[in-house]
Amino acid sequence: MTGLLMQEAPRLASTVRLAAEGDEAAFTRLVVLHRESMARVAFVICGDAEATRDAVQSAWSIAWRRLPTLRDPERVGPWLLGIAANEARHLVRARRRRPVVDISETIEPDERTDPAGLIGLVDLQRALADLTPDDRRLLALRYVAGFDSTEIARHTGLSASGVRSRLARLIERLRTDIDHD
Amino acid sequence: MTDETMFERRLANALGRFALLAPPMDDELVAVTAIELGGRPKLGRLGQLAETLFAPRPSGRGMRPGYLLVLLALLLAAIVVATVGGFVRRESPLVTGRNGSIVYSVGPNGHQAVQNVAIDADGQGLHQVDAGRCPVYSHDGNALAWLSYEDAGAFLLVADMGGGVPRKSLLVESAQRSVAFDLSPDGSRVAWLRPTSQDPTATELFVGPTDGSAGTRIAAAPSGPGESYGSLSWSPDGRSIVFATYRRDTATGGSRRTAIEVVGVDGSDRRSVTTRPGPEDVLSWSPDSRSIAYVGSSDGVDSSTDDVFVIGIDGMGDHRLTTSSSTPRAPAWSPDGGYLAFLVSGDGQTARLATLPLAAPTSAPPVSGPSSEWFIWSPDGSELLSAQVLAVDAETNRTNLFSIDRELRGPPVTRQVVDGLIVCTPSWQRLRP
Numbered sequence: 001m002t003g004l005l006m007q008e009a010p011r012l013a014s015t016v017r018l019a020a021e022g023d024e025a026a027f028t029r030l031v032v033l034h035r036e037s038m039a040r041v042a043f044v045i046c047g048d049a050e051a052t053r054d055a056v057q058s059a060w061s062i063a064w065r066r067l068p069t070l071r072d073p074e075r076v077g078p079w080l081l082g083i084a085a086n087e088a089r090h091l092v093r094a095r096r097r098r099p100v101v102d103i104s105e106t107i108e109p110d111e112r113t114d115p116a117g118l119i120g121l122v123d124l125q126r127a128l129a130d131l132t133p134d135d136r137r138l139l140a141l142r143y144v145a146g147f148d149s150t151e152i153a154r155h156t157g158l159s160a161s162g163v164r165s166r167l168a169r170l171i172e173r174l175r176t177d178i179d180h181d
Numbered sequence: 182m183t184d185e186t187m188f189e190r191r192l193a194n195a196l197g198r199f200a201l202l203a204p205p206m207d208d209e210l211v212a213v214t215a216i217e218l219g220g221r222p223k224l225g226r227l228g229q230l231a232e233t234l235f236a237p238r239p240s241g242r243g244m245r246p247g248y249l250l251v252l253l254a255l256l257l258a259a260i261v262v263a264t265v266g267g268f269v270r271r272e273s274p275l276v277t278g279r280n281g282s283i284v285y286s287v288g289p290n291g292h293q294a295v296q297n298v299a300i301d302a303d304g305q306g307l308h309q310v311d312a313g314r315c316p317v318y319s320h321d322g323n324a325l326a327w328l329s330y331e332d333a334g335a336f337l338l339v340a341d342m343g344g345g346v347p348r349k350s351l352l353v354e355s356a357q358r359s360v361a362f363d364l365s366p367d368g369s370r371v372a373w374l375r376p377t378s379q380d381p382t383a384t385e386l387f388v389g390p391t392d393g394s395a396g397t398r399i400a401a402a403p404s405g406p407g408e409s410y411g412s413l414s415w416s417p418d419g420r421s422i423v424f425a426t427y428r429r430d431t432a433t434g435g436s437r438r439t440a441i442e443v444v445g446v447d448g449s450d451r452r453s454v455t456t457r458p459g460p461e462d463v464l465s466w467s468p469d470s471r472s473i474a475y476v477g478s479s480d481g482v483d484s485s486t487d488d489v490f491v492i493g494i495d496g497m498g499d500h501r502l503t504t505s506s507s508t509p510r511a512p513a514w515s516p517d518g519g520y521l522a523f524l525v526s527g528d529g530q531t532a533r534l535a536t537l538p539l540a541a542p543t544s545a546p547p548v549s550g551p552s553s554e555w556f557i558w559s560p561d562g563s564e565l566l567s568a569q570v571l572a573v574d575a576e577t578n579r580t581n582l583f584s585i586d587r588e589l590r591g592p593p594v595t596r597q598v599v600d601g602l603i604v605c606t607p608s609w610q611r612l613r614p
Contacts (some may be wrong), residue, residue: 014435022359029213035208037492040200057218060211062576063297064219065288069570069578069602071531111204119195121202128199143196157574175188 016073019064025044027064034077037145038084045088045133047125051095051130055088081145082155092133119178128179135170139172142167147169239540241572277516278560281322281610289601290577293518297561302533302559302580302609304596312549314340315605322560322611324368326391328352328360335360337371341390342610350393355381363415363422364391370446372422374410377402384410386424388446399448400424406438412463418470421445423454427461436461438482441475443494454496458483465513465521470494474512474521479504489523489537502537503547509535516562516611520587524553534567536587550589556579562602563587566596568603578602 012033018026035056042055062083070079128136134156141147141155149163155161263343280302287296297310310316313327319339327337335356340347352373353360359380362373371391374384375398383403403410403426413424421442427436438459444451459477466473472493479488479501484591489509492499507525510532516520519539524533525547534550556567564584571579580603583593 024212024216027216027488031215033206035206035211036203039206042201044196052204052535052540053206056206057211058216060215061219064215065604066602068604069288083576093302119191121195124192124195124199139192139196140200143193144200154572155574157577171189171192174192174512181190 012076013073014069016070016076020067020073022072027067030063030076030080031060034080037077038080041081041140041144042084042088044144045085045136046092047128051091052085052088055091056084057086058091059084076148076157078145078151081141081147085141085145085155088140089133091136092136103136123178128175130168130177135166138163138167138170182348190334190471207594240393243362244594268379277562278322278611278613280559280561281318282568283596283609284310284312284316284318284605284606285582286316286323286603287580287599289606295604301432302355302516304584304594307597312340317363317608318610319368320366320415320611321368323363325608325609326364326368328362330356337373337391338364339364339368339371341368348392350389350391352387352396359480361411361413363413365415366417371396371415372399372415372446374413382409382410382429385412386413386444386447388422388481397448397508399444399446400442400451405439411461412438414464414466415446417447417468417471421470423464423466423473423494425464438462438492439478441473443473454494455492455499457481457490457499460487460510462510463512467514468518472498474502474514476509476512476523489521490522502539513556513558514556515587516560519562522565522587523547523556523577524554524556525549532544534585534589536589538588538589548589550585551583551593554607555605557609558587559584566607566609567593570602582607588595 015029019030031145033099039056043049043052043057046055047051055179059080063080070076080112128139131139137156138152141152149160149167152158152163153160158166191570225520256354282299282301284297284299287298295314296312297312297316299308299310300306311327313329314454315586316325316327323342324339325342326337329336329338333355334351335353337352338347339350341463350371352362352371353375357459360373362371369391370388372386372388373396375387376382378387378403385402386400387396388399388510395459399422400410405428407429407563409427411427413422413521415422419549421443423436423441426437426442428438429436437463440456441464442451442452443454454473455477458475458481459475462476464475466471472491474489474491476487478485485546487508488503489512490499490501499597502521507522511524512521512523520536521539522534523537524532525535531552532554533546533552534556536550538548552569553567554570556565558565564586565580566584568583569581578601580599580601582597582599582603583595585591585593
């Protein structure tokens, strides 16, 4: 596994460099590799499919333009996720509305609630809809992108300690909203 | 485990499942749309230079009163000098000149399209330049050139600084990637790498006039598997072109240089300069067109560290100039030939400027300067222009465009603070002394 990873890193870096030079095939390879994870992050922030598609598309346009400025090609993944999160946040704020799409039809019945104590997705969606786009961005970057507080701070302009305290308040609020309903 | 920690785990699990509901998308369509919307080089309207190239910038620092008149006077003087001097003089070796305007492309914050702007030599004035992305001045400063990608073709546009409609030449009919090119010193000809019809990853070296006439192949594609050309550069005396052969490693996707060659601009007298391996990097002509500065493997073995070398174009006198533990790249000779500048970086560190006086003993270490994204020499050779980028947040960048003396003694002097990123290395116009 380690050997595979060591081979993948330079290959990815090479793909990023080619894309930065204007190689459209290399850029398409990056889209194939990272579009899905970007869409997941954006979906948590936007809450509906249409806005998510718009945010992801906008994020890739920005990425195409700014790839030549990416200093470390091997960090292209977090860089792209950060752009997607910020685009989703911008888009939701610009449209000035909360995600109101009913996802209950898209969720399998056994996913709505779980007897093992899992949070039901309908409850989660309702709780997310009550949060600001900024707060949903924090949650998406922490729990979907898997960023630590330092990485989140880099993408949001907050301090790392500010990220930690804000996340702690968010978790407490969600616990109250979801578990006490 | 506390309730808070338990809830955080459940929340992470639920968010992960919720994120799986993200809609599918067509990756290829996403890529094509991004490229279209993201701002590829496009042909701009460029008619009379005085009216369009340096239009006043509508906001920001604005155009100072009288600046345009001064600029027009300088352009008129350049036209007269060029007309009197004639073609032969323009092809003669160019050493130092006066510092003209600096043109660069900015990717502004806020998702706006890339803009080309020009500032004068002291950093004052700020004017929009109506050209494609990443325009470059010819070595003599009399022409401005850029690539335009239209209908899958890659075109070169060359605007004479004296005005008139830009000349347009088709370089590649179906461009799958960016096209490497370099202008002759007077901007009348261009050398470029054109993919072969059999294998689009293999390229041939072409030379042609910039008036739209057909070019001539002066070097066929390299014969080795996975080999391609790169790093082409036209000599200051206008007679030769240096280029490198790179071999792609299919396992890693990376490329290493396997050879440096020089060929006459008419395809004659092609010869090998060195086979010392090295990284993908620029090759820099000495101002007298007799030597090449390059980065190569320290002991000639591909796995060793890299250093800066200088070699005669006859392949003689190859000698190493650095023995640094840091990795050098992008060597560039000063216009008067007295210094070499390059970037150095250690593992994971930001690159820093470095210069080396060539008259000093070879054991003298290079002088290291401030961190730098890139650099260019001023045409008079007295200073270097460079940039540092401050990431304000994930979407907001601020670029400090600064100059510093060639001995890197003084503090950097800010020329402009750019809200956004400078997306390619600027070009500094050379004016005749």
